[in-house]
Amino acid sequence: MDLDAVLKLASDLLHASERYVSPVPPEVLMTMAHGGRDDWQQSAELRAGLYQGLDLLETLRFIERMAGYNVLLTDRGRRALAQQAGQRVDFEGAAASEWIEMQELNAAMSRGLWADHTTFNRLTVENWRQFAAIDIEFHARLTVLTGVNAAGKTTLLNLLAPHFSWNSQFVASRRGVEESTNPTHVGHLTYSNGVRAAVTQDPLWAEGVQQASVTVIGRQDVAGIFISSHRTVSGYQPLQHMPVRFSEAEALLQEFAAEVQTRYNGGMSNFPPLYRMKEGLVSAATYGYGNKAVVASEEARVVWEGFQEVLARLLPADLEFENLLVTDGELLVCTSRGRFPLEAASGGLSAMLELSWQIYLRSRRVEAFTVCIDEPENHLHPELQRSIVPALLEAFPNVRFILATHSPFVVTAVADAAVYALERGSDGTVSSRRLQSVNSAASTDETLTNVLGLSSPMALWVENGIREAVADLPPDPTVDDLRRVQARLSEIGLSSQFPAAIDAIADRSNR
Known part of the structure; x- marks a missing residue:
């Protein structure tokens, strides 16, 4: 839908809001703006245009959200309607121009590969937990969140995590009686299809500290994966059985992710994530080529060979990786200097293997998707911290990465990225600041002081x-x-x- 059509829909929504003296769900306004018909929900283009129009009205403060979801016409909105005397509203001024420019940029980004794939455009958080004002515009390839401990980097990533079936845990304590009955407004999440979803925290029913649920009202389907900061430690465990058939890549990913989620939640299972990875790769090697008695699986062959191609691009050059090899039921990593079992890999190498395994498996099903990684530098030597992000971007050219990090090497990994610093103000609250000129050629000391806020890089x-x-x-x-x-x-x-x-x-x- 072209921008002029979106502006007309915004005008229709504003006129529709004049009918109501109490807050109503935004879908009610959309139905009224569409002549009282609710068939707008059947058209993806019209639905996206209406949500974009609603976003413009909220940006200009012509309408406001009540209790995080329902909307109500503001005095500013009434004045805008009065000036037009029942005609189409003309949206003028700096705020409207900035909004229009951003929509044009988002439209340009969504063309081509991402045209058929929904992803995140923007996340805003207002006056929730430690946050005063957070405004994140996601970059087409790489968005980096950085800041001191407890600034809220992981919390912001966790707001996106439910899109990827990752059950994040929020803990809160009730501050007032109203929080026991009403949802708490958190912010908004805008998608590439134009939908602007409200983010709310569910009511806190009891006194004291408790688990708090966060809901994205109107959440859209976004393909991707979430990788937490908790890297697993896996000891050696021989394969106990060989699957009777090769599982599809999606099933392999679900098995691996289930083991990671179990450990993240404090549970245990008989098989660590690295075991599931070894099981999948040995199965791929076994069924990928077949023999006189076994019909070869094309999917198994593609996974076996494709993953090794990814490793060749992703693993550090000084490792001199050559290939993977299965012998006597064991998976060996072969380099120019020798071979070693998968479980004998260093902590940093294991982290890179598990990271690349998850992203590669997702790429087998979805052409373009989003990957959120909390602290990708964990377990990595500084040299690997310096190279991990460029290597990921090269190995997975159709993936958008959203990272939270403390590492100056990750912050300055590439020149073309959106880097946001989460900074604590004098009142203790945290706001976001986009760094307009992150110098990828800056020294580690400069990044530690200028970006990460360290008073001095010296011991x-x-x-x-x-x-x-x-x-x-x-x-x-x-x-x-x-x-x-x-x-x-x-x-x-x-x-x-x-x-x-x-x-x-x-x-x-x-x-």
């Missing part, structure tokens, strides 16, 4: 040593004074930190 003992070395300097130190500082630093093994000491002296002089 505390180094910082204290420099502070003590310059403590007795006069306000205007002489050359001899600076030489004494240099000598003190040399005595405690910090001669290389003399430039940092000069910076500390300059900072002190500027106060």
Whole structure:
């Protein structure tokens, strides 16, 4: 639907809202705007256009959400209607222009591969938990959320997790009696098909700390997977049996994800996730080529060979990965320097294997999809942290990644990305800030201080040593004074930190 048609629908919705003096579900307005007929729900294009029109009205504050879902005409909206005297409303001003520009950008992004695949466009959160104002516009390939501990990176990812059958846990305590009967407004989630869904927290029925459920009202189907920050530790376990047939990739993914979810929720099972991965790959190798008595499975062959192609692009170059090999029921990782069992892989390598296995299996069923990863740097050496994101983007060109991270290497992984810093204000609440010019060529120290908010990238003992070395300097130190500082630093093994000491002296002089 073209933008002018969307603007007309927004005008029709605004006129329809004038009929009601109390809040009504947005679907009621849509039916009235469509001449009282509810068949708009049968047309994906019309439905998306109506939701876009509703989004514009909320952006301009012509209508407002009540209790997180129902909508009501505002005084601002009444004034806009009065100025038009029953005619089509013209949406003007900076806010309307910005909204129109964003819709044009979203439309451009949705063309081509993503035209037939629904994904996330925008997430807003207002005055919920520690958040004051969160506004995330998702990038076409890579969105990165960063910030200090307890800023809320994982919480924001968890708002998206239910789309991928991942049961996230929210814990809350009731702050007032109204929270026991009414949903708490959280924010809105806008999809690429134009639907703007309200996000609410369900009522808290009891006093004290309890599990809180969050609902996305009008949630759309979004293909993808959610990978939590909890990486599994799997010991060696021989295969106990061979499946009588090769399972489809979707079934393999569900088996793997079920084991991960069980452990995430504190449970245990007889088979760790890595066992399920080994079972699936050994089965693929066994049934992929067949023999005189077994008919080959094309799907098994594609999974066996395709996953190895992904590993060749994703695993670090210095590993010199060659192929996977099955011998005596064991899965071996073969490199130019030798072979080792899957379970003997390092923690970092195991994390990359499990990560790539899940994404690859999803790619067998869906052409384009979204992957949310909480702390992809977990268990990875800094060199792997530096390369993991570019490698994922190369190995899976049709995937959009949404990451939460503490790593400066992940933050600066690629130049073309949307990076948001979650920052705590003076009142303790957290807001988002999009970093307009994240320098992918910046040093780790620069990223730690400028993006992640670290006061200094130096170790505390180094910082204290420099502070003590310059403590007795006069306000205007002489050359001899600076030489004494240099000598003190040399005595405690910090001669290389003399430039940092000069910076500390300059900072002190500027106060």
